[in-house]
Structures are given as structure tokens and as C-alpha cells.
Amino acid sequence: MxxxxxxxxxxxxxxxxxxxxxxxxxxxxxxxxxxxxxxxxxxxxxxxxxxxxxxxxxxxxxxxxxxxxxxxxxxxxxxxxxxxxxxxxxxxxxxxxxxxxxxxxxxxxxxxxxxxxxxxxxxxPTDLTIEMLYLVEAKSAAMEASRQLNTRLQGAKIAAEEQAFTDTLTGLKNRRAMDHVLGRLLKSGRDFALMHVDLDFFKQVNDTMGHAAGDAVLQHVAQVMVECTRQTDTTVRVGGDEFVLILDDLTDRKMLRKIAERLIARLEEPIPFEDKLCHISGSAGTSLSTAFEKPDIATMLHQADVALYFAKNAGRAQHFFYSPEMEEEGATGASVSERPKVAE
The missing domain is CATH 3.30.450.260 (Haem NO binding associated domain)
Known part of the structure; x- marks a missing residue:
């Protein structure tokens, strides 16, 4: 027994x-x-x-x-x-x-x-609990692997979207990002200012000192523009030596004039490259969303462009707000990149 x-x-x-x-x-x-x-x-x-x-x-x-x-x-x-x-x-x-x-x-x-x-x-050993624990562990491992994969995919998606909206040379937003930001602002009904900035004498730097110097100047200009604007603003390189500043919830002319003057003053400071100094300046034109009952992107860009061209013709290194009289005084509707530039 x-x-x-x-x-x-x-x-x-x-x-x-x-x-x-x-x-x-x-x-x-x-x-x-x-x-x-x-x-x-x-x-x-x-x-x-x-x-x-x-x-x-x-x-x-x-x-x-x-x-x-x-x-x-x-x-x-x-x-x-x-x-x-x-x-x-x-x-x-x-x-x-x-x-x-x-x-x-x-x-x-x-x-x-x-x-x-x-x-x-x-x-x-024969307890089905063991089998269930293995299944739970396998499920947990699979869920963790899936979570990590989703995290990586989300990160890759964010990185790809960021890259698609970024100018590779300067790190600023590009034209595609500009259209996205402007579209969002117009949809929200928020007031904003659109400032078109074009560099003076940049072609001369490229021609006399080479494209490496030109790239260094553009990178320096990008940094200056970021420093002269707020975190809520968007700085865009739309191509070549042209830039657009989107100043969210800011239409006060006095404040905008101060920003433009500070930016132009900074752009006139010599930019070191290797053992030489690069000399440029900047001209700017601004359009305000408050000038429209229902603003649209194309019209605002056109108006800022007209004001910019007016600043160029007035002697460069200047800033103007758009007014209808500028059109009457002979500024064309073509973009700055499409017009013959003032001799530099």
C-alpha cells in the first residue's frame, strides 16, 4: 500500500x-x-x-x-x-x-x-497551461515585433514626407511645402503676410567665385532668414536665389517692415567663404491676406512678386508692400524668375 x-x-x-x-x-x-x-x-x-x-x-x-x-x-x-x-x-x-x-x-x-x-x-509537463503560456508569449512577441515594425514604418513615412517638403541644400521648406502651408492657412481663414525675397548680386558670386561659394551663401542666407523670423513662421526656398516667408497671424505693417529691414541689413553683411568675402543684398515685396475678401495663393504670390520687382527697380536692398498702383506703373505680371533681371 x-x-x-x-x-x-x-x-x-x-x-x-x-x-x-x-x-x-x-x-x-x-x-x-x-x-x-x-x-x-x-x-x-x-x-x-x-x-x-x-x-x-x-x-x-x-x-x-x-x-x-x-x-x-x-x-x-x-x-x-x-x-x-x-x-x-x-x-x-x-x-x-x-x-x-x-x-x-x-x-x-x-x-x-x-x-x-x-x-x-x-x-x-502535461498541463495545457504551458501550451497557453507559449501561445501568449508568441502572441506578445509577434505584437511587439509588429509594434516595432509599425514604429519604423511610421518613422520612415515621416522622414519621407519631411524630405519631400524640404530643400536639400538649405534645409528650408520647398515649394511643395509652401503650397501645403498656404492652403492650410487659407482654409483656416487666418490672417498672414507673404514676403517674397530675392537676393541681389548672387549671380556675380556664382560667376566669380564658383558654385561652391554660391551654395555656402544660400546656406548662410537660410540661417539668417530663420533667425529673423519666428518659430511659427515658414521660410521657403522656392528656387535659385528666391525665398518666400509666410508670416502667420501677422499683418501689422510696422512689424513686417521691421522684419524686412532687419533681414535686408543682415543680408548686406559680408559672408566669409574660404579666404574671401561674398557680398550680396536682398530685395523684398509683401502681400497681405487682409487685402482680400477671399485670398488665393496665386494672387498673393503675384502681388508679392510685383512688390519685389518694384523694390528691385527702386535700387535693390529695399522692401515694399504691394499696392495696385505698382501694376499701373509698369510692373508686369510675370514672375521674377521669368523676367529679365535688373543688371547685377
Whole structure:
């Protein structure tokens, strides 16, 4: 006949979450995994109900009630914290009045694994819990891989969009970005100013000092324009030595005039390149959205361009606001890049 000690050793192997109780409901043996749930407690010799509270069947209040549930599923909770949910089934032991109670975590297994730092070694090899844990781990790994992939794809998308909107030489926004920003402003109904800036004497730098010097000048100009405007403004290189400043929520002529004057003054400062100095200046023309009942991009660009050409003809290194009289005085509707430039 198998002894109590042999029965406990066998139960530890095949059912690491078990309790063997005597006829009085005192614990004779507890599985190693079960002991991990309350490692500071002495299980043997304690009453079963000192560790477990039976929630179903609701009529179980004593050990005799518990014995009468043989073959039925038990729903319990561990007393104390954490109050882990436990499932169980009782089988009476012949000739002694005691019982063998096999236990499991059921759907609470994930919380139990986290709460008690359990591993596969804490479950019977044939326990389907192991298979479920593997599936959960595989799902978690797949979800993490998917999350990382989505993060990389989102980053690549943002980088591609940023590159599509950026002038590669200067790091400023490009014409495509300008159209996007202007379209958004017009849709929102916000007031803004559009300042068209063209460099004076830039062709002379390119012709006499080479394109490397010209590139250095454009990069320096881009930095100056960023420094002379606000973070909420948009600075655009529309091509060659032409730039557009979109000044959001700013139509005050006095403030705009100060920005233009500061920018023109900075552009007149000599720009070092290798052991030489590059000399340029800048002319600017500004159109205001408040001049329209419903402004549109093409008209505002045209007006800023007319004002710019007027500044060029007035002697360069100047700034003008658009007025209809400029058109009457002979400024054409062609863009600056399409007109013959004033000799430089």
C-alpha cells in the first residue's frame, strides 16, 4: 500500500498545485507551486480554509460541505494579497476520510505568472497551461515585433514626407511645402503676410567665385532668414536665389517692415567663404491676406512678386508692400524668375 509520503511525492510530480487534507480538513501536503504562492506560510498542519475561500458552490462553509462537492468544479480565492483566483476539484481518499484536491489557476494564470514569477517548471509537463503560456508569449512577441515594425514604418513615412517638403541644400521648406502651408492657412481663414525675397548680386558670386561659394551663401542666407523670423513662421526656398516667408497671424505693417529691414541689413553683411568675402543684398515685396475678401495663393504670390520687382527697380536692398498702383506703373505680371533681371 502506498504511504502518505509516497503519495505526496507522486502528487508533487504530476500535480504541483495540489492539497491533501485529512478527515478534519487539516493540510497533510501541498504542492511546490502552491507553496510559492504563500512562501512564508507553513502549510502542513493548517486548515484548508485558512488559505482558501470558496466562492462557488455558495453553500460550502465547512469541510464536510467541501467533501460533498466531490467531482464538481470549485471556485476559490486565495486569502490575503494577491487574492488569486483558483479552480479545483476534490477526490475523496479511500479509508481515511481525507481528500485530494487538484488545483489550477484557470483564466487567472497570466496574472498568477506575473504576480508570483512562475515559470514552466512550476506546472506539470502535461498541463495545457504551458501550451497557453507559449501561445501568449508568441502572441506578445509577434505584437511587439509588429509594434516595432509599425514604429519604423511610421518613422520612415515621416522622414519621407519631411524630405519631400524640404530643400536639400538649405534645409528650408520647398515649394511643395509652401503650397501645403498656404492652403492650410487659407482654409483656416487666418490672417498672414507673404514676403517674397530675392537676393541681389548672387549671380556675380556664382560667376566669380564658383558654385561652391554660391551654395555656402544660400546656406548662410537660410540661417539668417530663420533667425529673423519666428518659430511659427515658414521660410521657403522656392528656387535659385528666391525665398518666400509666410508670416502667420501677422499683418501689422510696422512689424513686417521691421522684419524686412532687419533681414535686408543682415543680408548686406559680408559672408566669409574660404579666404574671401561674398557680398550680396536682398530685395523684398509683401502681400497681405487682409487685402482680400477671399485670398488665393496665386494672387498673393503675384502681388508679392510685383512688390519685389518694384523694390528691385527702386535700387535693390529695399522692401515694399504691394499696392495696385505698382501694376499701373509698369510692373508686369510675370514672375521674377521669368523676367529679365535688373543688371547685377
Amino acid at each position: 502506498i504511504t502518505q509520503q509516497q503519495l505526496a511525492q507522486l502528487a508533487d510530480q504530476v500535480s504541483p498545485m495540489h492539497v491533501i487534507v485529512d478527515a478534519d480538513g487539516q493540510i497533510l501536503s501541498a504542492g511546490p507551486t502552491l507553496k510559492k504562492l504563500r512562501p512564508d506560510e507553513e502549510w502542513v498542519g493548517q486548515a484548508f480554509f485558512d488559505f482558501f475561500e470558496v466562492s462557488r458552490p455558495r453553500w460550502v462553509h465547512s469541510f464536510q460541505d467541501l467533501l460533498s462537492t466531490a467531482g464538481s468544479k470549485l471556485h476559490m480565492n486565495m486569502r490575503g494579497e494577491p487574492s488569486t483566483g483558483i479552480k479545483g476539484m476534490l477526490a475523496p481518499l479511500p479509508n481515511c476520510g481525507g481528500a485530494f484536491i487538484n488545483l489550477s489557476f484557470g483564466i487567472s494564470v497570466l496574472e498568477a505568472v506575473q504576480d508570483y514569477d512562475l515559470t514552466s517548471a512550476d506546472f506539470a
